Amino acid sequence: MDAVWFEAEQPVVGIVDEACSDTSDDAGTRPIHVDDALEAVFADDDATIARGTLEDVLAAEPSLVVAAGESTLSAIARADPDVPVLPVGDIVGLETVERDALLDALTVALAGNATIHRRAVLGVDVDETSRDGDGSPVRALFDVALVTDEPARISEYSVSSRGKSVATFRADGVVVATPAGSHGYASAVDAPHLSSAVDAVAVTPIAPFVMQTRQWVLPEDDLTLTVKRNDTAVRLVVDDRPAETVPVDATVTIAVDGALSTLSVPDLESE
Structure with a gap:
């Protein structure tokens, strides 16, 4: 059942770095770039970034995980974390956000206006x-x-x-x-x-x-x-x-x- 996602204060945003992970085999997948504008979104919401391999990111106990590519999502599903994932890029069968819309998407999500979908594994x-x-x-x-x-x-x-x-x-x-x-x-x-x-x-x-x-x-x-x-x-x-x-x-x-x-x-x- 779908539900609205509400985040507590000082969220931790996990970003799985494809360059550091074993899930970089998706054609066209590349690391998610964190620029000044994205950093400003995190600062406005008192959020911090946990970035690295999937193992590193999950160890930081993130509030949400940003992940690009089908194989990254598969790896997260195998790890079975109790954390929602914001999928980025072209992934058939799932609602995703484009890379150039990630700034707006995180702004909406951190404001508590995102929806959680439960995907069977x-x-x-x-x-x-x-x-x-x-x-x-x-x-x-x-x-x-x-x-x-x-x-x-x-x-x-x-x-x-x-x-x-x-x-x-x-x-x-x-x-x-x-x-x-x-x-x-x-x-x-x-x-x-x-x-x-x-x-x-x-x-x-x-x-x-x-x-x-x-x-x-x-x-x-x-x-x-x-x-x-x-x-x-x-x-x-x-x-x-x-x-x-x-x-x-x-x-x-x-x-x-x-x-x-x-x-x-x-x-x-x-x-």
Whole structure:
């Protein structure tokens, strides 16, 4: 549910510096420049800046985080912070602000006129082994996919929802997208576009052997994917990051694992 964001006195604005982070692989992503005008906005609101890698920024316990690029947002979602994020730049599926509008956007946000949107984040387990270093499931803000390591090599996959079989099909892979992710890569393989108001995921075969294979909108909890047969290795990819090879008959379990709060400001979002 959306809500208006109110900030306490002396906020800390975190700025993830792409030059210092491991998330600088987005095409066209570059560090957010803090000029005199932006410094003046912070001074007017008794705000301070925490800048550096994502780890450095989160350690400063920011009131909000400014982040540019899809991979930066994915990294923040994996870190699971309890802090809203102001997305900057062209990120399909999310309300963002352009770089040249960041000054106005922060002015509005620090005045308490921004809106918080809760974006579902998926947790992913492969037979409960596909976990991050802290033992938690791998997390995805946009999508989860099973894909063959070699192009045009078909494997067989099954999809189940809440313990019931949905379909079995042959394809190059299968992608599960959140509402935000359904407008990105998943859209290129004809996944349904989902509203952020829907508690569901879009599930779509990638290059299916039978062209009439369906796409599905399914509940966002207790979804399982299984590789039933493969002619080449099948890899789990989470928010465009290769995670691990998935063997035949291994169960990939996908369910909502919290949310990422993003901020939008009136009349400044880019579509």
